[in-house]
Amino acid sequence: MCGYMEKLSQKKIEQNSTILFDSVGCKLNKYELEVMRAQSETLGMVPLVKQKTGDVVVLNTCSVTNSASADSRRMIRKYRKHNENAYIVVTGCYSQTDLDEVKELGVDLILNNMEKAKFFDIIKKDINDLDELNLQKQSIMSSVKFQSRPFLKIQDGCDAYCSYCIIPRARGRSRSVDKKEVLSQIEELSKTYPELVITGVNLGQYEQEKDYGLLALLKDMVAIDTVKKLRISSLEPNDLTPEFLNFMVENDKICKHIHLPLQGGEDQLLKDMRRNYTIEQYSEKLKMARKLCPQICLGADIMVGFPTESESCFDKVKENLLNLEIDYFHVFTFSARDKTVANNMQEKVEPQIKKERNRWVTSLSSKRKKDFLERHIGKTFDAVVERGGKTKGFMKALTDNYIPVIFETTEDLALKFVKIRIDEVGTDKVFGTLLKVY
Ligand code: SF4
Incomplete structure (x- = not known):
């Protein structure tokens, strides 16, 4: 195949x-x-x-x-x-x-x-x-034109078999890009871009040789002088170990933002989905992250409408989500995929109920996002100014902890690394003041 x-x-x-x-x-x-x-x-x-x-x-x-x-x-x-x-x-x-x-x-x-x-x-x-x-066969990465932050893919495929997921079949077993290649691309890109996003299908499965996984690679990346900020696109909960978290928190070059896919909001659901952790274990990771770094942004993927998500199960999901310290959710609605285990499950959630559940989590996510933003009014952050966002004397920068802030400027500061203060949170926009251009 x-x-x-x-x-x-x-x-x-x-x-x-x-x-x-x-x-x-x-x-x-x-x-x-x-x-x-x-x-x-x-x-x-x-x-x-x-x-x-x-x-x-x-x-x-x-x-x-x-x-x-x-x-x-x-x-x-x-x-x-x-x-x-x-x-x-x-x-x-x-x-x-x-x-x-x-x-x-x-x-x-x-x-x-x-x-x-x-x-x-x-x-x-x-x-x-x-x-x-x-034919000038140039380095692929050096000629890629990105908007504001390049995504550097270091891994593809996945060796996990979550019961609903078609990705291992579609993208194959986990494969990692050679570390020398990754480090040379990082060095090249970081000369132009102040922030790089490290991405892959399942980043925690990055592996070169025994004892050289994602953490070792990140340590080598931050040792490169030209690297200013690295954002980790997403990490499976079991890969967020205390050692990994300490490294993230202590190293100024790593953005304080973790996207930690939860998927199922209740223990039996997690088992049915073949996710190898419990709500308690997931919650401990969030608490540990928040304790070590109060300003960190914690996001999660959550799936609603999984076949075994009965009404009483979803009541428990709601209770659990209300207790988890998550700042935003990406909500997905389950749909059965051919040749996955979940496709053969007998139970079913009606489409209308799935929609209602999706709405419930989406609305919780909006509230959480607003709370998160408001908690940071008056605080200052490192940020990277985006390209193409200049509207009549305003530009937009994304903070280290994932807050897009609009600020006034007469200069074109695209791709500059800046310090910014958050002043005001509107209905769908955050406004701030530029304090320093590095
Ligand atoms: S959901 Fe993620 S971890 Fe699970 S099989 Fe799919 S890609 Fe792998």
Whole structure:
């Protein structure tokens, strides 16, 4: 299953063709498209931004939920309709889990998740009269253009088998990028960007050799002089050990923000989901983090509507969520995925009930977010000013602990590392004062 590449037409690509990219799903998918976009430039192609038609169309799909699969299908159909003669490449989880369906949609090439990394070499073969000598095969990362903070993917795949999750099937076993490669990319990117986001499907599974995992890698990253701030995109609860947390809290270069997926809000639910921790253990991690670093931002993924989430179970979920010290929730609604354990569970939660549960957690999340922001009024933080946010004398910066703050300035401070004070929290915006540009 994992080793395929499906070439479905004999179409060729002309030199200097235009190419456009679109994706459904996670930040990782967007990141991967950025890498492919950079690769296409080195092949002499012309990447387009926000356009519907191009000579080549690359679509990165997702199948994490039924609605993500449906969105992926719609996206492919839409681009095929508007680009009758284009060379269409489809990649990502949906094309891997539903290969036969994708083949029916009239695409030209399907790349599996592992082959995305070889996009450059694969697509090169289909370009007419490509002048090999003039091909400048540059470092992929150094030519990737990011908005404000690059996402650096250091790991892919997952060796856990949560009962609802299709990712291990779609992305394969855990694989880690070579540490030398990671460190040299970090060094290069940190010369331009004050903040880098370290990402992967399951970061805690990063492994190079015995005793060299994520923590060892992060220690090597912060030792690089040019590195100012690193944000860890997400960490499984069992990977947040006291040693890891102490390192995060004590090191100024690590952002004080942890996204710790909870998924199930009750012990039996967690067992049914095959998550290997209890609410008590999860709660202890949050308390420990808050105690060591009161300003830390703690976020969680939570899934509602899992088959065994009965009414009494959800009452318990509500009670538990109200007691957990979480500052925001990303709420997902369960949808059964083929070939997962949860797909065969007999119980079911009605769609209407799922919606109500989603609304309940979303509303709790809004309250928690507001409380979190208001707790920080009058406090100062390190922050990175974002690109493209300049509106009539205002710019936006993201603090170390994940608060987007709007402040007044007459200068263009994009990508500057600054100190900022939070003054006011509005309905959906936070305002502050710029104190220092480092
Ligand atoms: S940890 Fe569980 S939910 Fe996360 S990618 Fe792996 S199997 Fe899926």
